Amino acid sequence: MVSAKKWYTTIQDAADGSGDSILLFPDELLEEMGWIEGDVLDFQIQGDGSVQVQKIVPPCSDK
Structure with a gap:
């Protein structure tokens, strides 16, 4: 069984006029989850x- 760990962060305005937002993940979270760019x-x-949030793992391919 996987225990749920909660992380908190702030959504930031991209400040480029697009209306988009940026969600920054703490380095510790990235390391623990094994997420990379x-x-x-x-x-x-x-x-x-x-x-x-969870990583989407693509199915294996024979290509």
């Missing part, structure tokens, strides 16, 4: 307003 993440908004 280029990974594809799935974001699911929960009923309590929190967000569950």
Whole structure:
């Protein structure tokens, strides 16, 4: 069973006029999750307003 650990961070305005936001992940979280630049993440908004994030692992390919 995987225990749920909660992390908190702040969403920042991209400040480029696009209306986009930037979500910065703490280095400790990236290390613990094994996430690296280029990974594809799935974001699911929960009923309590929190967000569950997990890495999308592509299926193996014979190509």
